[in-house]
Amino acid sequence: MELREMKDEEFDSLYPVKIKKLSGTHWTPVDVAKKAMFFLCGAESKSILDLGSGAGKFCLIAAAHVDAKITGVEQRENLIQISRKLAVKFQLQNLEFIHDDLNNLDFGAFDAFYFFNSFEENINLKDKLDKENRVDLELYHSYIALLSEKFKRLPVGTRIVTYCGEATEIPASYLLIKSSNKDKLRFWEKVE
Ligand SMILES: C[S@@+](CC[C@H](N)C(=O)[O-])C[C@H]1O[C@@H](n2cnc3c(N)ncnc32)[C@H](O)[C@@H]1O
Numbered sequence: 001m002e003l004r005e006m007k008d009e010e011f012d013s014l015y016p017v018k019i020k021k022l023s024g025t026h027w028t029p030v031d032v033a034k035k036a037m038f039f040l041c042g043a044e045s046k047s048i049l050d051l052g053s054g055a056g057k058f059c060l061i062a063a064a065h066v067d068a069k070i071t072g073v074e075q076r077e078n079l080i081q082i083s084r085k086l087a088v089k090f091q092l093q094n095l096e097f098i099h100d101d102l103n104n105l106d107f108g109a110f111d112a113f114y115f116f117n118s119f120e121e122n123i124n125l126k127d128k129l130d131k132e133n134r135v136d137l138e139l140y141h142s143y144i145a146l147l148s149e150k151f152k153r154l155p156v157g158t159r160i161v162t163y164c165g166e167a168t169e170i171p172a173s174y175l176l177i178k179s180s181n182k183d184k185l186r187f188w189e190k191v192e
Helices: 008-012 017-021 030-042 057-065 077-089 118-122 137-152
Strands: 047-051 069-074 095-099 112-115 159-163 174-180 185-190
Touching: 030 047, 030 057, 030 112, 030 159, 030 185, 047 057, 057 069, 057 077, 057 095, 069 077, 077 095, 118 137
Parallel strands: 047 069, 047 112, 069 095, 112 159
Antiparallel strands: 159 185, 174 185
16 A cells, blocks of 8 residues: 555554554654645745654655655664665655754754654653653753754744644744644744
8 A cells, every 4th residue: 555545553554563552652643744744845845854753654654745855863773773664665765764862963954843742751651662761851851952942043934843742842933823633733933
């Protein structure tokens, strides 16, 4: 079946059982990925970065729908390997996965961003991604502050979509354009 036609059940079945089980908590639902991607590309964005790409679900769905270059950055190597395998399986040439801490990336190389509450794992241990997961409030707040600083330095017109969380990482220079999915999905644009 084509990636573009898959519903959540079919998409999640591409993953090993352990990874599939985490989908309800950690991976973006298909309908959310599509809404996010269409907004991010609406400003003619050529390069989109998923900040904490997990098992690649948002990136794979986005890359199957648009010509824009989609990049995922993810700190867990096993998730990067799964994502890369699926990118090859579906022959997606406009997709790349980087194994790194998202704070190490130069955000200036991208013009739109997707952020699914990636730092929540430092304050909430529900459906832990691995055994090492610990609550670390200080780390959580330092990550939010670092990300916010990086968003502040981006040019006017930059678009961000956030999914879940309080969006405290979004600086005041970004306008909330709209929201959906019971306010969990928020669409932002830098206006000053
Ligand atoms: C909620 S999942 C979202 C996955 C993916 N964006 C999706 O929507 O399907 C968040 C991911 O962010 C990753 N993550 C958390 N902190 C990170 C960091 N500092 N640098 C890179 N990845 C990070 C986690 O390992 C996890 O895979």
